[in-house]
Amino acid sequence: MSAARRTYSSPLREESARRTRITIRDAAATLFEQHGYVSTTVKQIADEAGVAVRTVFTAFPDGKAQLFREALDAAVAADEPAAGMPPVRSPHALGAAAAVVDQVVGYGAAMLERAGGLLITSIESSGADPDMKRFAEDDARATAENARTLAEGLHRSGWLRADVTVDHAADVLYTLSSPQVHALLRRDCGWDLDRYRMWLADTLRTTLLR
Structure with a gap:
C-alpha cells in the first residue's frame, strides 16, 4: 500500500510543484511589470502568489533573476503559432515583399503583446541592476541580429529600394519593431493593436521597399 501511494503520489507532487512554479512565475511577471524589477521584493511575489517566501526560493533558488528569466522566456514562447504568424525563415519562399513585412509585423506584434x-x-x-542590464543587452543583440537577417534577405530578393542599404534597412527594422516603440504607441499613446500593426507594416513598406 505504501509503495502504491508513493507511485501515484509522486506524479501528483510533481504536477503540484509545476503549478506552483507557474503561479509564482506569473505573479512575479505581473509585479515586475507594475512596479519594476528593483522595487519588487520576493516577499511581495510570495504574497501575490499566495505562498511562503521559502516556497519561492525552493522553486527558484536564484531568486528574482531566475524568476524574471523564466517569466520572459514563457512570455516570448507562449502560443507562438496561434498568437501571431510564424517567423520568416527565408524571404525567398514568400510571394512578395509586402507579404514578408506583414508576416514579420504580425509575429513581432504578437510577441511584444x-x-x-x-x-x-x-x-x-538596466541602470540599477546588473541582471537587468544583461537581459536588456541580450534582447537588443538578438533583435539587431534578427533585423539584419531580414534586411539581408530583402536585399538578396531585390526588394529593397535602390537608395536603401542593408545597414539602413537593418537599423530601421531594429528601431521600429523595438519594445520601446511598441510601448510608446500601445501604452503611452493608447493605440489599439490593429492600429499599431497597420502603422508598422505601412511604415516599413514605405520606407524600405521598392
Missing part, C-alpha cells in the same frame, strides 16, 4: 512589458522592465531597470 506577450513579452513587451517585461522587456521594457529590463530596459528601465
Whole structure:
C-alpha cells in the first residue's frame, strides 16, 4: 500500500510543484511589470502568489533573476503559432515583399503583446541592476541580429529600394519593431493593436521597399 501511494503520489507532487512554479512565475511577471524589477521584493511575489517566501526560493533558488528569466522566456514562447504568424525563415519562399513585412509585423506584434512589458522592465531597470542590464543587452543583440537577417534577405530578393542599404534597412527594422516603440504607441499613446500593426507594416513598406 505504501509503495502504491508513493507511485501515484509522486506524479501528483510533481504536477503540484509545476503549478506552483507557474503561479509564482506569473505573479512575479505581473509585479515586475507594475512596479519594476528593483522595487519588487520576493516577499511581495510570495504574497501575490499566495505562498511562503521559502516556497519561492525552493522553486527558484536564484531568486528574482531566475524568476524574471523564466517569466520572459514563457512570455516570448507562449502560443507562438496561434498568437501571431510564424517567423520568416527565408524571404525567398514568400510571394512578395509586402507579404514578408506583414508576416514579420504580425509575429513581432504578437510577441511584444506577450513579452513587451517585461522587456521594457529590463530596459528601465538596466541602470540599477546588473541582471537587468544583461537581459536588456541580450534582447537588443538578438533583435539587431534578427533585423539584419531580414534586411539581408530583402536585399538578396531585390526588394529593397535602390537608395536603401542593408545597414539602413537593418537599423530601421531594429528601431521600429523595438519594445520601446511598441510601448510608446500601445501604452503611452493608447493605440489599439490593429492600429499599431497597420502603422508598422505601412511604415516599413514605405520606407524600405521598392
